[in-house]
Amino acid sequence: MIYKRSSALFAEAKKYIPGGVNSPVRAFKAVGGDPIFVKEAKGAYLYDEDGNRLIDYIASWGPMILGHAYKPVIDAIIDKAKKGTSFGMPTEIETELAKLAVSMVPNIDKIRFVNSGTEACMSAVRLARGYTGKDKIIKFAGCYHGHSDSFLIQAGSGAVTFGSPNSPGVTQGTAKDTLLAAYNNLDEVKTLVQANKGQIAAIIIEPVAGNMGCIVPTDSFIKGLRELCTAEGILLIFDEVMTGFRLGKGGAQEALGIDADIVTFGKVIGGGLPVGAFAAKTEIMNHLAPDGPVYQAGTLSGNPLAMSAGLAMLTELNTNPDIFDSLAKKTAFLHEGIGKALSKKGVPHQINRFGSMVSVHFTDEPVVDFASSAKGNNERFNTFFHGMLDQGIYLPPSAFESYFLNDALTYADLEETIAAVENLNL
Incomplete structure (x- = not known):
């Protein structure tokens, strides 16, 4: 060619x-x-x-x-664009899309729209820290959760050591609060949890990984994570930026039969437009401003173009x-x-x-x-x-x-x- x-x-x-x-x-x-x-x-x-x-x-x-x-998505965008592209004010369609998403995804009551998968994951971790009062998180080598500082971490010298930044601009102070484990290795996670007892706010994972190729979790690994988080008071975050509304109406939670505490979504929830979201049960989501003390905001969050595209996309997936x-x-x-x-x-x-x-x-x-x-x-x-x-x-x-x-x-x-x-x- x-x-x-x-x-x-x-x-x-x-x-x-x-x-x-x-x-x-x-x-x-x-x-x-x-x-x-x-x-x-x-x-x-x-x-x-x-x-x-x-x-x-x-x-x-x-x-x-x-x-x-896809014609219904394009038509929805065109129709909405004729009425204005951004207001920085509430619109009815935000609630329509939120109601539909909550009805499709298990184990969530409320959802907050943001502008990207990166922003969704960053906000989910902040919410988890604010909700639990703990600072550290565990992530997995090879899982990508966007380019927020907390996620750009490489392995330290051993399984229980702190990670170190793998991008200039990420501080050692940030890196010390991110612990790294190998995907599909529950024993490593347990070792990290025990070495940092009572300090871990969340474990964040791509429930089916897509950034080291497609990597499927073993049943014992993903079930073990859920049991460990429940036992230790740690929030389990499913990064479903790739898997949400792709592996089924309810995403990886539905496909794997595992309930996460917080779930993040990406562009599919906006029909491919720049958008993201994070969701959880009411008890957790009510810690977000303006109801609670955990701050998160965005002028373009819930913008009408993305909401109209997302509503058209999710309606089709929900109906068929x-x-x-x-x-x-x-x-x-x-x-x-x-x-x-x-x-x-x-x-x-x-x-x-x-x-x-x-x-x-x-x-x-x-x-x-x-x-x-x-x-x-x-x-x-x-x-x-x-x-x-x-x-x-x-x-x-x-x-x-x-x-x-x-x-x-x-x-x-x-x-x-x-x-x-x-x-x-x-």
């Missing part, structure tokens, strides 16, 4: 935007080459500035569950829950086809899947956490990525990201994708 215009646009962007992009993964640093600049999208397809059509497997990193430019089964079946079909193609080539690989999330790892070992994900053959992944891109298949440009399927994908699209794998020289 020809990407002359994308390359020219990237060169121009680098003059004015750091790295030429507004989010690092877009820069193709992990896979090499210049990023693709999108001109428009419809259904399951992206159309770039060079006129190429690409089958999309990132779905704007999750929210485009029904495909791009068969969409989740359809997506899961398509994902299983893709999983089986890619697996057969790679096995036929004798390529060592692991494929992880849950619902409509899936990832391919070029390794012999099961991928259950960040450390095992990092053992994948990155050179082979880069060859795989560019080989698929050359055939019109757009995959996540990083070995550490899940694919997200959308329901506009047809079985013909999936067969074309599998055929592209079969054509590769790996």
Whole structure:
């Protein structure tokens, strides 16, 4: 394929935007080459500035569950935009979307809308600290909860040591309150809890991880976290920015059968527009201002464009829950086809899947956490990525990201994708 215009646009962007992009993964640093600049999208397809059509497997990193430019969502945005785009005042549609979300998701009574998944997770942790009166949190290596200071932490010298910043600008003071454990390792979590008895406000986790590939929690791990949090007075936060309203109407809580204390959501709750949310039982949410002392605010929170798009999206998912089964079946079909193609080539690989999330790892070992994900053959992944891109298949440009399927994908699209794998020289 020809990407002359994308390359020219990237060169121009680098003059004015750091790295030429507004989010690092877009820069193709992990896979090499210049990023693709999108001109428009419809259904399951992206159309770039060079006129190429690409089958999309990132779905704007999750929210485009029904495909791009889904008509009811677009119509809702257009209708609402004609009446004004932002007021900084309450609107009825905020309550309509809140009522619908609360009815779909288990174990929540109230929800607060914000502007991004990062803001939702940051606010959830602040709320947990304010509610419990404790300072420390536990997060898991490889789980991404946005770029708030508390989450940009890498491992210390041992399981019970404090983490250290992995980005300049994050202070040691912030880092000392974030403890790091390995995903799917309950014993490490228990050790951290015992070493910091009575000091931990919350454990935050991607209940099905999507930022080290798709990593599924073991039953004993996720159930053990719930039991440990209950026993120790720790709040369990499910970061469902990726999984919320994707793994089912009730998200990962419903899919895994586990109740979290606080749940965060991302762009899907706004039909793909910039939006986020966090939710919990009334007792916890009433600690938020203006009812309680924990402060959180935002001029664009609950803005009418995002609320109208979200209401259209969630209404469709709530009315037609068969969409989740359809997506899961398509994902299983893709999983089986890619697996057969790679096995036929004798390529060592692991494929992880849950619902409509899936990832391919070029390794012999099961991928259950960040450390095992990092053992994948990155050179082979880069060859795989560019080989698929050359055939019109757009995959996540990083070995550490899940694919997200959308329901506009047809079985013909999936067969074309599998055929592209079969054509590769790996």
